Amino acid sequence: MIELQHLVKRYGDKTAVDDLHFTVKPGVVTGFLGPNGAGKSTTMRMILGLDAPTSGSVTVNGKRYAQHAAPIQEVGALLEARSIHPGRSAHNHLLALALTHGIPRRRVDEVIELTGLGKVAKKRAGAFSLGMGQRLGIAAALLGDPQTIMLDEPVNGLDPEGVLWIRTLLTSLAAEGRTVFVSSHLMSEMALTATDLVIIGRGRLMADTTVAEFIEQAGGDSVKVVSSDAARLREALLGPDVTVTGEAGSETLAVSGLSARQIGQAAADAGIAVFELTPQAVSLEEAFMTLTGDTVEYRSNAGTASKNGAPEGSVAA
Numbered sequence: 001m002i003e004l005q006h007l008v009k010r011y012g013d014k015t016a017v018d019d020l021h022f023t024v025k026p027g028v029v030t031g032f033l034g035p036n037g038a039g040k041s042t043t044m045r046m047i048l049g050l051d052a053p054t055s056g057s058v059t060v061n062g063k064r065y066a067q068h069a070a071p072i073q074e075v076g077a078l079l080e081a082r083s084i085h086p087g088r089s090a091h092n093h094l095l096a097l098a099l100t101h102g103i104p105r106r107r108v109d110e111v112i113e114l115t116g117l118g119k120v121a122k123k124r125a126g127a128f129s130l131g132m133g134q135r136l137g138i139a140a141a142l143l144g145d146p147q148t149i150m151l152d153e154p155v156n157g158l159d160p161e162g163v164l165w166i167r168t169l170l171t172s173l174a175a176e177g178r179t180v181f182v183s184s185h186l187m188s189e190m191a192l193t194a195t196d197l198v199i200i201g202r203g204r205l206m207a208d209t210t211v212a213e214f215i216e217q218a219g220g221d222s223v224k225v226v227s228s229d230a231a232r233l234r235e236a237l238l239g240p241d242v243t244v245t246g247e248a249g250s251e252t253l254a255v256s257g258l259s260a261r262q263i264g265q266a267a268a269d270a271g272i273a274v275f276e277l278t279p280q281a282v283s284l285e286e287a288f289m290t291l292t293g294d295t296v297e298y299r300s301n302a303g304t305a306s307k308n309g310a311p312e313g314s315v316a317a
């Protein structure tokens, strides 16, 4: 469990983290979302005691990070900046970490196995690809078998296989009852991985919610139906947890709570001709940008495809 209480961080007159107050629960993956520069890394550094809050406090399992007798056995973290000696092998890097933290040698082999580094464990870490480097960083984070895992943008720059691997790993760590806190600036990625969501913009809390609630508020999963008799079809479809909306006199209805298949079957049973039946995908990325749009610090130049916020690579940070 990670608890932030009115956490504030100022750098001169710049407020990077502005009164953040939320709890990250065990047993689920919590996505920590915000556009570039929102304050995610600063928050994570404060959780680890690498930066001191200007005011407020943050605890992990009831204590400040530094108060834990064996912090890496409490919280395993991968922050963006990695500090691995390029000439040292992955195995030796992990072994050095283990030995200096009272962790048994066999745990090194376990995390190498868990992160799929077996074949490259004896190679120089300096020659690692980005994906292998991420796996090594995660191996180090898991070394102490911590109850809480915190990863800053772990899928950045990874290939699809690496992304899928991280998603599966995070979900299984949460299923073991651990607290998993993972930052990203991609809503669509978090929707596939996280259960809970904390969204920030310019250091301030914009939403403390769940992926399901966020999808619901963004418009839910609805199906567009165009039929010969919208009024009668509406009557045929209505039931508990089913919502049907549409303008009077229009042939078009928006239905949520039923699949396209169920709607098609109900229309056939009622003898109503259906001209169109289209599941409507909610654009989570758009809903996220609408929520955080006013807080984006660095925009791409006017006239580009990005309406709100800048896609990575076009920022001027």
Ligand SMILES: Nc1ncnc2c1ncn2[C@@H]1O[C@H](COP(=O)(O)OP(=O)(O)OP(=O)(O)O)[C@@H](O)[C@H]1O
Binding pocket: 011, 014, 015, 016, 034, 035, 036, 037, 038, 039, 040, 041, 042, 043, 185, 297
């Ligand atoms: N040491 C520092 N000194 C001054 N300003 C800082 C410092 N660290 C961060 N900031 C500023 O604080 C704000 C939050 O930065 P932070 O890196 O925490 O954001 P982020 O959400 O992690 O962004 P990104 O996704 O780009 O990594 C930014 O405006 C940044 O420029």
